[in-house]
Amino acid sequence: MLFRHCFLLLALLLFTGSIQAHPHVWIDLRVSPQVNEQGQITGLRQAWRFDPFYSLVLIEELEKGGPEDELDQRLDQLALEVVQNLENFDFFTQVTVAGKRQGFEPVTEYNLMQVGRRIEFSFVLPLQNPVTLQDERLQYQVYDPSYYIEILHAAGNELDTQQLPASCEVDVQEPSPPGDLVEKAMALDKDEKPEDPQLGEHFAETVNLDCRP
Numbered sequence: 001m002l003f004r005h006c007f008l009l010l011a012l013l014l015f016t017g018s019i020q021a022h023p024h025v026w027i028d029l030r031v032s033p034q035v036n037e038q039g040q041i042t043g044l045r046q047a048w049r050f051d052p053f054y055s056l057v058l059i060e061e062l063e064k065g066g067p068e069d070e071l072d073q074r075l076d077q078l079a080l081e082v083v084q085n086l087e088n089f090d091f092f093t094q095v096t097v098a099g100k101r102q103g104f105e106p107v108t109e110y111n112l113m114q115v116g117r118r119i120e121f122s123f124v125l126p127l128q129n130p131v132t133l134q135d136e137r138l139q140y141q142v143y144d145p146s147y148y149i150e151i152l153h154a155a156g157n158e159l160d161t162q163q164l165p166a167s168c169e170v171d172v173q174e175p176s177p178p179g180d181l182v183e184k185a186m187a188l189d190k191d192e193k194p195e196d197p198q199l200g201e202h203f204a205e206t207v208n209l210d211c212r213p
Contacts, residue, residue, distance in 0.1 A: 018061065029142055096138075148190075171206055184199075
């Protein structure tokens with residue numbers, strides 16, 4: 001594994017046996033572009049809903065961590081740790097405009113909550129430079145480079161277009177990794193580092209947003 005995800009440690013400590021094959025955690029992703037009064041995209045609001053098994057393990061650990069009436073405080077503290085960890089990796093997000101990778105401002109709006117029996121982490125990732133929709137096509141990917149976590153848009157929720165002009169077109173390119181790469185990923189143990197430091201990119205969706213006239 002390229003690095004330790006601090007917000008996964010509780011779960012990993014509870015795993016037993018020899019668990020084979022990447023990925024080991026699954027996230028249902030929802031993305032909503034944030035648009036200002038000038039019609040520019042200023043950031044991406046993301047919601048990551050963790051798979052039921054991982055959520056269950058984490059919920060049980062959080063519930064064991066102290067009194068029930070302090071659960072919200074423990075969730076808030078964990079959310080802060082998640083943000084501090086992921087900011088070093090651009091929150092697993094790549095945004096390109098006209099072929100140039102975009103930078104991000106610090107995340108200040110975030111939340112970690114329990115939705116039913118699943119855990120959801122949500123945040124707004126601000127762009128350093130707002131993107132004028134009528135001038136440039138925007139492309140983004142969200143993926144864990146190590147492919148320890150698989151991050152895919154929730155079915156039917158590829159991109160929230162409510163704030164976007166009706167003329168905008170969204171194209172979601174599904175990943176199509178070669179068979180030999182799939183076999184290599186399937187052969188990786190949970191603690192094994194992949195040879196390709198960008199393995200997850202081959203399994204990532206690519207979303208193109210085009211609002212040009």
